[in-house]
Amino acid sequence: MxxxxxxxxxxxxxxxxxxxxxxxxxxxxxxxxxxxxxxxxxxxxxxxxxxxxxxxxxxxxxxxxxxxxxxxxxxxxxxxxxxxxxxxxxxxxxxxxxxxxxxxxxxxxxxxxxxxxxxxxxxxxxxxxxxxxxxxxxxxxxxxxxxxxxxxxxxxxxxxxxxxxxxxxxxxxxxxxxxxxxxxxxxxxxxxxxxxxxxxxxxxxxxxxxxxxxxxxxRLMTNRPHVFAVQSSDDRRLAVALMGQASVTGVEIDPGTGLTVRAGDYGSFTRALPRIALGEGIRLRRLIPSDESLESVFEYLLEA
CATH class of the missing domain: 3.40.50.300 (P-loop containing nucleotide triphosphate hydrolases)
Structure with a gap:
């Protein structure tokens, strides 16, 4: 080696x-x-x-x-x-x-x-x-x-x-x-x-x-909220439940694409989401980190 x-x-x-x-x-x-x-x-x-x-x-x-x-x-x-x-x-x-x-x-x-x-x-x-x-x-x-x-x-x-x-x-x-x-x-x-x-x-x-x-x-860039694309069986009810979480800094609803969720802590959000969905009786259909591309990381580093 x-x-x-x-x-x-x-x-x-x-x-x-x-x-x-x-x-x-x-x-x-x-x-x-x-x-x-x-x-x-x-x-x-x-x-x-x-x-x-x-x-x-x-x-x-x-x-x-x-x-x-x-x-x-x-x-x-x-x-x-x-x-x-x-x-x-x-x-x-x-x-x-x-x-x-x-x-x-x-x-x-x-x-x-x-x-x-x-x-x-x-x-x-x-x-x-x-x-x-x-x-x-x-x-x-x-x-x-x-x-x-x-x-x-x-x-x-x-x-x-x-x-x-x-x-x-x-x-x-x-x-x-x-x-x-x-x-x-x-x-x-x-x-x-x-x-x-x-x-x-x-x-x-x-x-x-x-x-x-x-x-x-x-994920180490704690000064920038992490952005997730989420789709579920009931996006509106999930959005209301997520807004009560300390790790969530914002939620946007698009009838065509689902939820865009901004979270300050990657780990806390990804651990809390399944628990919240289960408690509300909501089925999760998609969860994608939408700003973890190399392009996003590179842009963030240049701005720092």
């Missing part, structure tokens, strides 16, 4: 602080790195990959320092946001060159396997300069996977992919994480992160704003 650890890490450029006192641990599985543009996501990724030295703090991969440690790349793969591919090469030549640079015992077999993983075998003999952005992106992912790394860092890996390719890439990352790889990917599309991983690291203005399962993060 390979972990990546940042301990009190800061990075500045002159008077500009890009990352400020960030500590996080990446464990095996898939983690999404979120934050608005300019938040410091790419700087964090580059420090993990050993491309940048932290101005303060430590960055380690499996206990070894990331900075000035070439042996790191034996078990780490990186797909940066900025493309750096030789367009006169074919995908086969590019990925094979990556396999040879890693001094793999059978570079041809490794290159073939990596291209199959990203579904690029049909176009592997065309020059990269003729590829669409999505095809170039998949070729770069293949080059990063060719040595079967334990740690994979990807900066906006879904850029340029069409819907089918995006779904395939999501499945690939999910499968690699399930197999024990430690994967961190950044994305500005929240739906992508939500579908691939529930675990997030949120960077806002260079600081770590939240870390962990985003649903758990939402």
């Amino acid at each position: 390979t972990t990546v650890d940042l301990t009190s890490v800061s990075r500045w450029y002159g008077n500009v602080v890009a990352v400020n006192d960030v500590s996080m641990t990446l464990a095996p599985g898939v983690t999404g790195l979120l934050g608005p543009n300019g938040a410091g996501k790419t700087t964090v990724l580059h420090m993990m990959a050993g491309f940048l030295a932290p101005s303060k703090g430590t960055v380690t991969v499996d206990g070894a320092p990331a900075w000035r440690n070439p042996s790191l790349y034996r078990h780490l793969g990186l797909v940066s946001e900025r493309e750096a591919v030789h367009t006169f090469l074919t995908a086969w030549e590019f990925v094979l060159a990556s396999a040879k640079l890693h001094r793999l015992p059978d570079p041809a077999s490794a290159a073939r396997r990596a291209l199959e993983l990203v579904e690029m075998t049909d176009a592997q003999d065309r020059r990269i300069g003729t590829y669409s952005k999505g095809m170039r992106q998949r070729t770069r992912v293949a080059a990063a996977l060719v040595h079967d790394p334990q740690v994979l860092l990807l900066d906006e890996p879904f850029n340029g992919l069409d819907p089918r390719q995006r779904m395939h890439m999501m499945t690939l990352l999910h499968d690699l994480g399930a197999a024990g790889r430690t994967i961190l990917f950044s994305s500005h599309i929240l739906e992508e992160v939500e579908q691939v991983s529930g675990t997030v690291q949120v960077i806002v203005a260079g600081r770590l704003a939240a870390s962990g399962d985003y649903r758990s993060i939402r």
